[in-house]
Amino acid sequence: MDFHNTNDAVTRRIQAFTDRLAYLKSNDLYFYNQPVQEILPGMKVRVNGREMGMYASYSYLGLVHHPRIDAAAKAAVDKFGTGTNGVRTLAGTLTIHTELEETIANFKHAEAAITYSSGYATNLTVVSTLMGRGDYVFSDKLNHASIVDGCLMSGAEFRRFRHNDMAHLETLLKNTPADVAKLVIADSVFSMDGDIIDLPKMVELTKKYNAWLMIDEAHSVGVLGKTGTGIEEYFNMYGAIDIKMGTLSKTIPSVGGYVAAKQEIINYFRHASRAYIFSAALPPAQAAAANEAFKVILDEPWRIERLNENTKQFINGLKSLGFDTMLTETAIVPVLCGEDDQAFAITRECQHNDVFVLPVVSPAVPEGLARLRATVTAAHEPSEIERAIDVIGEAGKKLGIIK
Numbered sequence: 001m002d003f004h005n006t007n008d009a010v011t012r013r014i015q016a017f018t019d020r021l022a023y024l025k026s027n028d029l030y031f032y033n034q035p036v037q038e039i040l041p042g043m044k045v046r047v048n049g050r051e052m053g054m055y056a057s058y059s060y061l062g063l064v065h066h067p068r069i070d071a072a073a074k075a076a077v078d079k080f081g082t083g084t085n086g087v088r089t090l091a092g093t094l095t096i097h098t099e100l101e102e103t104i105a106n107f108k109h110a111e112a113a114i115t116y117s118s119g120y121a122t123n124l125t126v127v128s129t130l131m132g133r134g135d136y137v138f139s140d141k142l143n144h145a146s147i148v149d150g151c152l153m154s155g156a157e158f159r160r161f162r163h164n165d166m167a168h169l170e171t172l173l174k175n176t177p178a179d180v181a182k183l184v185i186a187d188s189v190f191s192m193d194g195d196i197i198d199l200p201k202m203v204e205l206t207k208k209y210n211a212w213l214m215i216d217e218a219h220s221v222g223v224l225g226k227t228g229t230g231i232e233e234y235f236n237m238y239g240a241i242d243i244k245m246g247t248l249s250k251t252i253p254s255v256g257g258y259v260a261a262k263q264e265i266i267n268y269f270r271h272a273s274r275a276y277i278f279s280a281a282l283p284p285a286q287a288a289a290a291n292e293a294f295k296v297i298l299d300e301p302w303r304i305e306r307l308n309e310n311t312k313q314f315i316n317g318l319k320s321l322g323f324d325t326m327l328t329e330t331a332i333v334p335v336l337c338g339e340d341d342q343a344f345a346i347t348r349e350c351q352h353n354d355v356f357v358l359p360v361v362s363p364a365v366p367e368g369l370a371r372l373r374a375t376v377t378a379a380h381e382p383s384e385i386e387r388a389i390d391v392i393g394e395a396g397k398k399l400g401i402i403k
């Protein structure tokens, strides 16, 4: 390589990656970053000229190309153009932003909401704005990377509790000085495992130990609760969470992130959080699409029923073949494979049979727990789900993952 220094640590790290990628590609085990050519009805996509069933999308309610949402985005372009050319605080705020924030606040049963340019940026900025040196944050071990990064960036004391283990969380809280500021933070639905945080117990503990509670609802909006509003509805605990964070890029077919909370907290973020003050406002089309999508979810509750039926069919089908789907109760369905190479190999078999799934390997998950992380949506047809189960089953048998 003709880098500056052919033997420093950076060069060696890049070289190690280069070698790993070359190995995967030469063995036809690399399926990341594939461009989708076309999005077709029924959660199908065209990739490399072939029509495939898509089982890696977070479009849980199948809202991509919803006519109302596409129309709202187009109308916003006609009205406002394509960019905001500034930050919200200065020239970037449009009426569509304030409408969107009102819609989110209503949807989340909160007093107010604030939006940012991505979910990742939202977690970084919100955790690091709330917490600082001398404060304590308590984070589930399987929390999303953006939460971990926000905790580290905050400079607060960082404590991690075992996954969904409320007894461990209590031990950590008990061993913290009573008079310091504390924040407990967790995913609502875990992005690699599909299981749900024990919110009732977590609320009890945060009350008992006088801690703030923040929940990341990236995978629960449109998924949990009878009307899809998320984890508070699911547990019948509206108003229990101090800071409800979410993304506009999963169930909501747009991009961006948000927080819903009490008015004073949102006002504070609007004037103190750096991702709001120093980064451009959401583009008009994306804000309008998100605004319409929240309304569509409430107007079309049948989508949530469909999602629940499809989820049941998919999980039960895989389980009955002998797969270990871990603790999932939601549309995120891990299919345990074991070693990384097994997960890559089953992916190849599925992809060759027009089932678009992807593997999750270490370090994203612990070594030996490599898996397919498949997702099912309201837009899949039951007959297509049956076909995907068959394909994954055949591949699993061939590789000895199931008998």
Ligand SMILES: *Cc1c(COP(=O)(O)O)cnc(C)c1O
Residues within 6 Å of the ligand: 118, 119, 120, 121, 123, 144, 146, 187, 191, 216, 218, 219, 247, 248, 249, 255, 256, 257
């Ligand atoms: C996807 C995701 C995010 C990041 O959201 P983006 O809008 O994609 O940046 C944050 N938290 C969790 C749990 C996620 O799954």
